[in-house]
Amino acid sequence: MRYFLHLAYDGTDYHGWQTQPNAVTVQEELNRRLSQVLRQPVFTLGSGRTDTGVHASHQVAHFEAEMPANLDEATTLYRLNRALPRDIAGYALHPVPPKANARFDAEARTYEYHVRLVPDPFSSRHALYLDRAPDLAAMNTAAALLLGSRDFTSFSKVKGAEKHYVCVVYEAAWHPVPGGLVFRIRANRFVRGMVRLVVGTLLSVGRGRLTPAAFGEILAAQSRVEASGAAPAQGLFLTRVEYPAELVATAVLPSGMPYFANR
Amino acid sequence: MRYFLHLAYDGTDYHGWQTQPNAVTVQEELNRRLSQVLRQPVFTLGSGRTDTGVHASHQVAHFEAEMPANLDEATTLYRLNRALPRDIAGYALHPVPPKANARFDAEARTYEYHVRLVPDPFSSRHALYLDRAPDLAAMNTAAALLLGSRDFTSFSKVKGAEKHYVCVVYEAAWHPVPGGLVFRIRANRFVRGMVRLVVGTLLSVGRGRLTPAAFGEILAAQSRVEASGAAPAQGLFLTRVEYPAELVATAVLPSGMPYFANR
Known part of the structure; x- marks a missing residue:
């Protein structure tokens, strides 16, 4: 079975x-x-x-x-x-x-990246702490450029690890939460290292080191040398894997799953 | 200054x-x-x-x-x-x-003890996990016996470490929270090891190994050998220290304090 x-x-x-x-x-x-x-x-x-x-x-x-x-x-x-x-x-x-x-059979995956803007001793293993708030509007202007069918060669860690680097992004935005920010990205697939490179580069936009337009040029360049460094691993969560109805119909709904979907 | x-x-x-x-x-x-x-x-x-x-x-x-x-x-x-x-x-x-x-100058202190009843990989450092729910009503019947001015010799870790073992307990109860339970106890003072010994013994009541009446007898015995073992440290938080108004009037209210007062 x-x-x-x-x-x-x-x-x-x-x-x-x-x-x-x-x-x-x-x-x-x-x-x-x-x-x-x-x-x-x-x-x-x-x-x-x-x-x-x-x-x-x-x-x-x-x-x-x-x-x-x-x-x-x-x-x-x-x-x-x-x-x-x-x-x-x-x-x-x-x-x-x-x-x-x-x-x-997975049709979509969702990742969240957690940023804390107030010091929080209890989330040091589960979030990136920033002592200055990044520019949320600029980051979301840039993040919107990821939506749709895009080639993510610029945000991939390993050359040649994939047959192709095209991902269909359904959702990509930063959301304010109490004491911090969460970036949520949902796509049909992800290439190696993609979310951390996307987040690291969006945070460069948030710090004013890159304009949203420059972010768009990095994406369009399809070249792995253009992106900023990867954001640290501790802030990243795989939060949801979606399947066709016939594979979830029999599922016991996970109850009390602490971080399931939106935290 | x-x-x-x-x-x-x-x-x-x-x-x-x-x-x-x-x-x-x-x-x-x-x-x-x-x-x-x-x-x-x-x-x-x-x-x-x-x-x-x-x-x-x-x-x-x-x-x-x-x-x-x-x-x-x-x-x-x-x-x-x-x-x-x-x-x-x-x-x-x-x-x-x-x-x-x-x-x-502290007039009251509050501790919380966090218990998780669903497996939660993200709280393993900050809560005790129990795979069976304890009897909440029995634990609260026992906890109510702690209220008021009581001698806590039975729930103290170190003999002779204190001038006396009398504490005035203003609040002592278990509260259901999503996926778990929180025990909150507020008192004018605490003796060494008291909260973990109280929680460990209340959990014995919750498991049916002690009746609430037997818990009361342990408290009344004023003898350190009667209590159950101490609950593990990882579930315990000091959550609030209270001072007279003249010492807090000048305080900047801590904003975004993640676990302040009730979680």
Whole structure:
């Protein structure tokens, strides 16, 4: 049987999602604990990678497993959460059709980048602190240039890692929240390093170092050397992965998911 | 001139508030940074100690200093926050009368203990996670026995550390919040280890291991051997320190203080 697992993690202490040699990753930890609970080797495949230090308040992974006779989904999820370290949590587990794929069936992903404008000792692992407020209007003028079908070569980290760099951006804007700002971007896909490079360059606009028009020229240049540096990982959250209705119809809605969608 | 500094800190990486040999404490870090910014040796005295790993969303400390000619309070606070590590933040700085004392003039202190009932990777440093909900009504029946003038010998950590163990408790109750519970206790004073021992023993009531009446007997016994173990430090916050009107009239109201009073 194939399953979708909906989960969240604090990425601070992990070398990102994807299993790799000689590094502790979320996927590796999840595979180990799922294999324990289900008493068989389990290999998950996520909707996409998150980089070192990046968080997810909603990530989805699929896996194949035979549910042991004395287990159901709810008990599996309960035991999984007892087995997992406190910085990873499962929220929903449900069967999907045999060919459902957490990566290729995802129709949209949403990321949020959290900026704090007042010192907050309790969010130092989950936001970027800025001691001067950036120019929100200028950043949103620039962010609007990302909307639609755009080539993100200028905001990609690794050359040649993708077949193409075109992403369809449905939403890209900064929103004021108490004590800070949140940038939310929703697109059909993202290329490696894209959100942190976009945010870093938008913050250059917010600081007055770049005009919104110059931001548009960087995007249009399709050249990786033009963008500002990447914003630090600790402010970035994968917040939502969306699937066609037939894959979510059976889902238990994750309740109490702390950062799900809008924080 | 004497000043009150209002501050907050994430206690996870500190051996509590109070300066001690061979350990990193909040007070020590604060003294060092204040001395840097004000270019003179500064020694703070806090409203009270917090133990290793305990947080404060509102702590108050007083100190003596001559403000350098080119500095005012707002600039000092700004520079202090640039100098401090991200897990400590100053919120307000204001002059007080020469004999004002952050410890002895405090009329009431409030602590909150945060419990999460849904797995939340983002609060693992700031709450206790329980995978079964305790009996809220039973815990509140027991907590009500703490109200008024009571001897807290049964809930004190260190024998002989205090002249007496009588505290006047103005408020003591558990409150449901989204995804969890918060215990709030407000009193004129607290003895060492009191809140964590009270919370640990109330959670025994919540699990059905003790009746509210047995909790009352433990309190009445005035004996330190009766209480349950202390609840873990990571869920505990000092959230408010109250002073007479003449000491707060001049205070800049701390804005954006993230956990101030009710979260």
